[in-house]
Amino acid sequence: MTRHTWIATLLGAVVGAGVMLAGLAQAGRLAPAPRPEVLVTLAQTVDAEHRRVDVLLKQRDYAGAIAALEQMRTIAWPEPAVAGDAAAVLRHDVYGRLVRLRLDHPDVDPKTPDALAELVGEGLGVDYKAIATNAFTARLVGLRGEIAEKQGRDGDALLAYEEALDMNRALLQQALAGAAP
């Protein structure tokens, strides 16, 4: 192989690889590496807020607790591409607690079942099934079932309960096998 052929071949490989990388980047399939510092900051924020909610609940200030968690709703939750799946799990924890409180205290800042269903959908996100099984997502899925019941959609409620049951069954097997659920 002559030197010119070599150069032409290599240039072709370089240009081809570059074009492919550009295409993938434009298609949004090349996600940037997760940023642990964002996750740590988020986890600290969520933890602090949970502690505040603990105090409010101890004082039986359910309205305050709900308001605090509603405030957490408004934060800019980082995308999985930035903070990984753990960010979504933390979000499921916050939304799960909020929905549980709203269901247990329907007289505080009342919301319709449809609004609660929207809240659960917002918390779960569209791709929650891609996240590794965990207790927080399972709880929020179970709550989706409770809300579907309130909406009179028993079929959807059953599906949600069964989905949550499947998750919990998997978590139980993990726990029995010695893995952290």
Added chain:
Amino acid sequence: MNAMLGPVRSDLFLRTLRFGPVTMNMSLRTLALALAGLASTGCAKRAAESAPPQAESAAAGAAGPEDIDALEAQLAAREDQLRALGATPPAAAGGGGEALAKAEAEDRNAQADADVRAGDKAAKSAERQTPSAGPVPPSASPMPSAAPAEPSPARCESVCDITTSICQLRDHICDLAPRHTDEPRYQHACERATTDCEFATEACHACS
């Protein structure tokens, strides 16, 4: 292409093209190989990340006989662990074996994601409030605080927390059944959930 390679890489590329034939060949080859490797790594990583669990299961299903033997051996070991805890895997639980196999796959995922997935903060959060489908207040945990030496207390607590969630879901599901007596799926779901709740309760009791 310049945008993708970046100015530094472009300059380096042009410089090596202009000077020394040996350097040029080596640099170009290295650059090309590096880019090809990067591209293929990127594709492989994305493919692995985007593969749904079903695809993973399908891949496991397509594994060779040696892999199946290994999986069966692992399954048997897990069942022994369950028996050692005093719990018998439910044969009629509508997917007991399936659940175990699923747990195997999820185990692997969990191992890979364990450090990131829940994190210390989430673990603390789990201690603070037991996630469940039912209206259990954070402080009203019915879980035993003491556990025998072999299964760790934390593990027993996890097992019993999950048991609470499973049995609460059983309650919800079985509450639906009387409203839909003409639809067998509600009754089946209730029976299955009841079996799950019994199995989980046995596991919790065996632990505590």
